[in-house]
Amino acid sequence: MSVRLAREAPIPHLAEVADQLRRVTVEITSPGGRGVGAGILWAPELVVTNAHVARASCVGVGFADDRQVEAQLVVADRRADLALFRIPPHGVAPAAFADSDTLRVGALVVALGHPLGLRRTLTAGIVHALGPVRPGGRRFIHADVRLAPGNSGGPLADSAGNVVGMNTMIAGGLALAIPINDVRRFVASATASEAAASTT
Amino acid sequence: MTTVMDLSNALAGAVERTSAWMFAVHGRPRLPSTGVLWHAGLVVTANHTVEHDRDVTLTGPDGRSFSASVAGRDPGLDIAVLRAVADGVPVADVADDRDVRVGHLVMALGAGPRASAGIVSALDVGRGRHARGELLAVDLTLYPGFSGGPLVDVHGRVIGIATSGASRHLQCAVRATSVTRLVEHVIRGGRIPRAYLGVGTQPVELPDPLRERLGLAQRTAVIVVHVRPDSPAATAGLIIGDVIVSIDGRAIAEPEDLVAVLQPDRVGAAATVTVLRGGEPRDLQVIVGERPSRA
Numbered sequence: 001m002s003v004r005l006a007r008e009a010p011i012p013h014l015a016e017v018a019d020q021l022r023r024v025t026v027e028i029t030s031p032g033g034r035g036v037g038a039g040i041l042w043a044p045e046l047v048v049t050n051a052h053v054a055r056a057s058c059v060g061v062g063f064a065d066d067r068q069v070e071a072q073l074v075v076a077d078r079r080a081d082l083a084l085f086r087i088p089p090h091g092v093a094p095a096a097f098a099d100s101d102t103l104r105v106g107a108l109v110v111a112l113g114h115p116l117g118l119r120r121t122l123t124a125g126i127v128h129a130l131g132p133v134r135p136g137g138r139r140f141i142h143a144d145v146r147l148a149p150g151n152s153g154g155p156l157a158d159s160a161g162n163v164v165g166m167n168t169m170i171a172g173g174l175a176l177a178i179p180i181n182d183v184r185r186f187v188a189s190a191t192a193s194e195a196a197a198s199t200t
Numbered sequence: 201m202t203t204v205m206d207l208s209n210a211l212a213g214a215v216e217r218t219s220a221w222m223f224a225v226h227g228r229p230r231l232p233s234t235g236v237l238w239h240a241g242l243v244v245t246a247n248h249t250v251e252h253d254r255d256v257t258l259t260g261p262d263g264r265s266f267s268a269s270v271a272g273r274d275p276g277l278d279i280a281v282l283r284a285v286a287d288g289v290p291v292a293d294v295a296d297d298r299d300v301r302v303g304h305l306v307m308a309l310g311a312g313p314r315a316s317a318g319i320v321s322a323l324d325v326g327r328g329r330h331a332r333g334e335l336l337a338v339d340l341t342l343y344p345g346f347s348g349g350p351l352v353d354v355h356g357r358v359i360g361i362a363t364s365g366a367s368r369h370l371q372c373a374v375r376a377t378s379v380t381r382l383v384e385h386v387i388r389g390g391r392i393p394r395a396y397l398g399v400g401t402q403p404v405e406l407p408d409p410l411r412e413r414l415g416l417a418q419r420t421a422v423i424v425v426h427v428r429p430d431s432p433a434a435t436a437g438l439i440i441g442d443v444i445v446s447i448d449g450r451a452i453a454e455p456e457d458l459v460a461v462l463q464p465d466r467v468g469a470a471a472t473v474t475v476l477r478g479g480e481p482r483d484l485q486v487i488v489g490e491r492p493s494r495a
Contacts, residue, residue, distance in 0.1 A: 012204045106215030106307065106315045108208035126211060126307070126317040128343070144316045144341060159204040173341060 014110060017161035018122045021112040024095035024163075025120060025154050027062035028054050028071075038113040038154030039085070040163060041094045046191075048183060049153030050168055051076045051083040061087055064120060075190040081168055082183060084190045095155060098162035100179035103127055103141065111145050111167050111175060113154030123147065128174055139182075141165045143175040151175070207354070211307065214356030215315050221292045223266075224259040224311035225282070225348060227251060232259070234311045234349030235282065236292045236358060238383050245348030246363045247273050247280040258284055259311065272392030274382055276459045277334060277374050278363045280348075281386045292350065295357035297336075297376045305354055306338060308362045308373070310346040318371075325372065334378045336360050338371050385464055395462035396491035397438075397473075398431020399424050403454045404443060414481060418453045421445045421476070432489040442475040462488065 024041040028049050037053030039061065047061055057073040071085035110124045125145035132139055143156060147170050156165040156177040165177030223235040223243055227250035235245035235258060243258060250256055256268040268284035304320045318340025325335040338351060342364050351360040351373040360373030385392045401422035411419070424442045427434050444452050447461045448471050461471075466488045473484045 012202065012207065014204055017204070104212035104216065105219075105313050106212040106317075108204060108211060126315055128316060129312055129314040142314075144343075159208040172343065174343070 014122070014124065014159065017110060017157065017159065018112070020161040021095075021110070021122070021155055021157055021163075022064045022120045023092060025064070025112045027060075027114060027119065028153060029060040029062065030054065031056050031058065031060075036114050036117060036119075036150060037152050038150065038167070040153070040155050040166065041092060042084075042187060043094050044092075045087055045089055046074075046094075046187070047071055047085045047087055048166070048187060049083055049085070050166065051078045051081045053153040054083045054085065059085065061085070063090065063092060065092075074194050077186060080178075080182070080186060082166075082178065082186045084187055096162045097180050097184070098158050098160075098164045100141065100164045100181045103130065103158070103164050103179075105129060108159040109141075109143050109145060109156055109164065110159070111143070111147060111151055111154065111156050111177075113147070113151030113167060115146075115148035115150045117150055125175075133171060133176070139179060140168075141175075141177040141179055143177060145175045147175045207305075210354050211315075211317065214307065214352060214354060215309065215313050217356040218292070218309055218350060218352055218358075219311075219313035220261050221290050222261060222309060222311050222313065222349065223286075223289075224345075225249060225256065225268075226259070227254060227256040227280075231345055232311065233345055233347045234309070234362075236348075236350050236361065237286060237289050238281075238292055238294070238379065239387065240291060241283060241285060242271065242383055242386060243268060243282040243284050243286070244361055244379055244383065245280050245282060246361065247275055247278045248363070249347050250280045250282070256282060258282070258286070260286060260289055271386045271390070272382065274392050274464060276463070277378060277382070279361060279374055279379060279382055281383055281392065283386075293355075293357045294376050294380065295353060295355075295359050297359045300336065300353075300359050306340070306359065307352050307354075308338070308340055308342055308346050308349060308371075309352060310343060310349045314343065314346070316340050316343060316346065325370065334375055336373045336375055338362075338373055340371060342371050382464065393464045393467045394491035395464060395466045396432065396489045397458070397462065397486060398428035398433040398489065399438060399444075399458075400426030400428075401444065401455050401458065406443075406445075410476075410479060414476075416445060418445065418451045420453045422452055422455050422458065424475075432486050436473065436484045436486040438473065438475065438484060438486075439477075442477050444473060444475050445481070446474045447471050 039049035074084040076083035129142040169176040224232040225235040233249035235243040268282040321339040322337040404423040
């Protein structure tokens with residue numbers, strides 16, 4: 001394919017996508033203060049991350065503008081490796097999401113997180129495969145994207161910056177992300193049970 | 201191509217199209233490799249993934265199984281051509297690899313489909329047994345099972361066959377042109393001929409004074425330790441103790457270099473073998489033969 005670069009035509013880039021994702025990628029710090037994980041700003045007062053990143057019922061959440069808030073656990077599902085936290089209102093617009101069921105192998109994706117503590121670092125690659133790691137297992141997005149510890153809980157997004165998955169594991173050099181539609185179902189049931197609990 | 205999203209869609213579309221002519225190749229225990237329907241009835245894969253004396257089966261893009269047999273092998277290039285009747289599977293779209301440039305975006309694909317992206321990092325890689333102009337080096341990850349799979353451009357056209365057999369450190373692909381040449385041997389003659397001299401060799405160090413006197417850049421050459429009777433080498437007058445320094449001007453520094461020079465196309469052609477005999481260079485004319493098949 002000849003990507004013709006006319007003098008006036010700007011070269012397509014991911015800088016705006018990166019900026020957009022930096023704003024909605026939070027840092028999760030546990031009370032012990034050991035290391036940092038990532039999280040996604042799901043709604044104005046909700047942050048979602050991996051259960052293995054936030055093991056306490058109260059964690060610190062850091063934003064791109066260096067503000068720090070305390071987050072209270074709503075619910076954690078260790079099996080699904082997902083945890084939902086409630087934060088005080090802070091005025092940052094939450095992430096935009098895509099339908100992870102329409103994702104295709106070969107599509108460009110980017111990951112944002114804090115690999116090895118390098119805060120809000122962008123890595124890029126493509127969707128490697130879709131499906132379980134072993135037959136009959138849980139479905140993941142397998143991405144040919146370089147991740148490191150510190151990416152866990154952070155967003156995997158398409159080339160428009162819409163979040164398609166939550167980076168969760170590294171296996172055989174590949175990034176494994178929980179499809180965002182699975183996260184959506186988890187958040188829906190978590191908020192529903194929270195509402196039911198508060199009315200009784 | 202105007203936005204990153206267009207590029208992303210082009211890549212995903214390319215994977216979709218290419219997966220129509222990719223096979224999982226079951227030619228070794230455990231891990232299947234990948235194959236490409238290069239020509240009607242002929243599937244190309246990596247030679248090192250298809251064991252000798254083994255039944256080979258293919259799994260097609262729609263999950264159907266096909267039995268296959270080895271039609272030809274080129275261990276030098278690490279390419280095997282399999283014969284299989286795969287009705288309803290389209291033939292791969294093979295590109296003209298002369299248009300490939302360093303920096304071009306490419307994908308390596310495995311049956312599934314599975315994909316990996318990167319760029320062409322070098323053209324004209326000459327390494328070990330591989331002649332110059334036959335390999336592309338790529339900056340991408342070849343995941344387990346990707347050997348024998350296609351290296352495609354953003355349109356999904358094949359520019360090479362990925363192989364991890366070429367080098368442990370470099371990710372390489374055999375250029376489509378070289379693969380097509382091998383496939384044409386099978387179409388014309390039903391097999392890939394193996395060029396043959398009939399010598400057994402070992403590497404040998406060249407003393408510095410000798411190298412200086414003869415103006416040789418290479419530090420090593422190969423010494424003939426065995427000459428098969430009635431072979432092309434015997435007919436040309438090679439004898440035990442001859443030190444082969446070059447063939448047709450290409451330096452022979454180690455036995456692997458002989459394999460690189462002895463391409464299938466050389467069968468029947470004349471070659472000038474430069475040897476050192478008693479410390480003096482001497483040119484011998486050899487008509488390259490075809491390796492007798494293993495009885």
